[in-house]
Amino acid sequence: MKPWPVFGQASVGISRMLQVKPTRFFVNLFLCELDGKVIRKRFIMAESSHKYGERGGSGWILLLATAFLASLMVFILNNDSSLLESGEDQELLVYCAAGVKRAVEEVAGKFEQELGIKIVLEYASSGVLANKLKTDRESGIARADVYIPADYVYTERAAADGLTAESMKVASWKVVFAMKSDSGQSPDNVDALLEQKLSIVLCDPLAGVGQKTKKMLQNSGHWTAIEATKTATFPTVTEAALAVKENAGTHGAFIWDSVARQFGLKVVELPELESSKADISVAVTSSTARPSKALKFARYLAAPSKGGDVFAAHNYQPISGDVWALNPKLRIDCGGVNREAIEKTIKEFQQRESCTIDVVYAGCGTLVGKMQTGDQGLPDLFMTCDASYLDMIQKKMGNPFGPDVRLSSTRIVMLVAKGNPMEIQSLKDLGNPGLRVGTTDPKASTLGAMSHQLIRETGQFDAVKENIVMMADTAHTLVQTMEAGEQLDVAMVYEANVQHLNGSFEFVPLENDYAIAVQNVAASKTTIYPNLATRLMERLGSITSRRRFEQLGFQWEADSE
Template identity: 35%
Template structure:
């Protein structure tokens, strides 16, 4: 049969036209990636075709969803970052909830900045977001033209017949959601939503409506700070709604290290946060900027097997260096005290102790600690247990050679001493026997393998690698347990980076259990 070319061409053109229409509708629905806005007058989050840049699929640009109210500072930060590093950032401005919905549908992008951290929590719960860094805080306020001609002072004033009101949409903008929560609690919301003239999808559009012809609206105090001809009215109903602006890495990003590099820059106290402050916002006490930051971690020797693969992954993803010092906790805490009085080296940003005992000795230098894991203290003997050692009392026998940790240098030494005192045999042991001691837990099990000792008190985790050469004799005592806490130094200039290291540890239960630890972290 001869093909009917005219009919085929018509169908072909119809198909092409349909696809083109779908693309246009898709762009209209889901927004468009733009360059940083160079014209402050368009800071209302509206689309500007003159700002179109590289395709989001291009390797040349990171793609960022950004709350519209942050447009002024973020535009400036992005320009500064691009000038310093030559890395392009494409930006999509809209309401926080609208952007999160787009992210959920699109499953693309690298970064998401929300006006309220509740959206970061929601995004994480949905599996859309990974690391998050706080940026600044803000509070909802009533906005009026400077001079406040109608003397609006409270939420009740918004209900007056002579006052017209515009609100940010609770289903699109973070400020709208927060205002609805607060004013529902105060009993004003139902009446206010009925009298409001219009809802706007962003705080920028809300404040612009007030600027033009509406008497009052509700926006963030940080938004008002960017408009010199507008005035913020604080009221008790809204003052309780302080929110934290956060930037998060999109879980599906193909460029996590690059995304984290920019996120750190934006949230650094001496880079992006300077711009947020200059725009009248209230930035957090962020980390200091470094293109390749370094953390110092002091860790009790027992933690090494679990921590090493975790730290390796963390360094590779973040693009940072973690300088880790493993040793006996007595040695590590003594070094901390020395560094405190004579700072000739790097005081640790973080500390993971072998047990809470040594964390307690330096708690004045650290923030509140979290208990991560636990391990049992056991008696370790040669394979087959040739001396038939069964209880702690057997350690008193003349034919048993015992090696312990040094109490002044390592946690296993302190805990072993406490355990033997509880059993009532420590004084007799130290009086009647010549007991060799080691400065770290890692040095104990090798003495059994080489025949230098018949038995040692060690962590069960230290025996895993030598399971074919040694046997473990359990100790029936509540004292035969070590709990490993983690904390961040009060003096650290990298507290948020340290928090992300802790978060990585908190997500690594499998690695701790594979190393023989019991998981303790409740979060």
């Protein structure tokens, strides 16, 4: 929030007396709506002492006071973005697996100190926390903002159940057999462990390590014997570790290696547990009223210089996330045909992620040319008018982009006046004497290149070329020219370009397979924000995005892959 102006000092004094934030005090004076959340304050109107026919000197003071408060309200709302997220503005509730308590507590403390957002942590096993998320939803209570389970399988289940949205992997660990530090000979395998008749404890299968241990030992055929041998089962991994360390009669436990080292226990890696690696992740809950703040905390946990350093210090294997930035910035080079379909999605993504997306719209020929010259460097993402342009840049520049996501397609059509007065039925008709044809520039535009190629395939290119009176920079320019009238008889555009036109026009579809342009998107391999770029690609492939593309006449392709 920006510094208060001089006239705000009085409001600060009043708010201190009321023991509320200045922002909160003035918001409570009004009924307003912020980001879909309604803030209500009940007004009790006292009986007026004003009598009609009598002059009073207080009316103008009341008017000025009202104007002052209204102006101050506008100032506050424009300068305190925290109000855009309801609830306790500077607090996040995190459901956290007990095994990552020490690391997450330390990261949360640093986050609070740097950003001023309080983190409230609730610990339990991953399964218990997942059940709490379900219970919260069934009760209609939006409690947790963030969920940090011990194994990514819990994150996947939570997402499938609609409990979480975005997620990021932050660190990994594996199951080991942990013993007291002064233990004698370590068992070489599970069979040797059973032969030694050691007193062992397990973790409940609701805990991530308990579930992983059971799976590994079931695969090796030892689960029944181990379960029969156990002396106790603990709800969390930290309780099991503490039992080994403090209880003289407990020889060992199957726990996470990171926790074993944190408690100073002897780590024994058994061959039956070789494939027990699990990824710790952080997920934003679907019900949070503070998604931007929750995502900031998630990105902070995953950033190598923030959470990564802390996890490493606590004996986890960090999984490198995006470089930390309070407000990260992405550049996307985007074919102009996609503009109307993605603008709202981009805006929503920026608001949710607290990031900046610079979108450069142009013909794909122009965009690819700029990438090759290297003047502006590669964009973080490239969204094409047609997939052939991504193939082109991959071939010419040594595959600088990662795997693509195929999103949509649209057909090239011939736009004509209502009733088709020139009787244009096929591409060959574009060579009719005196016809005025418009295309986009084939050197700068995917549409232009594809249109000219389609005409060449008819064998009539020379005749049609004589009739091309306009090669515009974009299809939008062609449509505007057709709407203006008297300059063009026909224009080659995308079907998606003409959905908004009224009954004054119609279009002639082209049946050639080459007349279909497929739009895809890919992220640069060198972007410093690969996770953010991936989330943007996922958002562009979402159900909401699909609806926007289809409303504009695109065919949706993402679900067909």
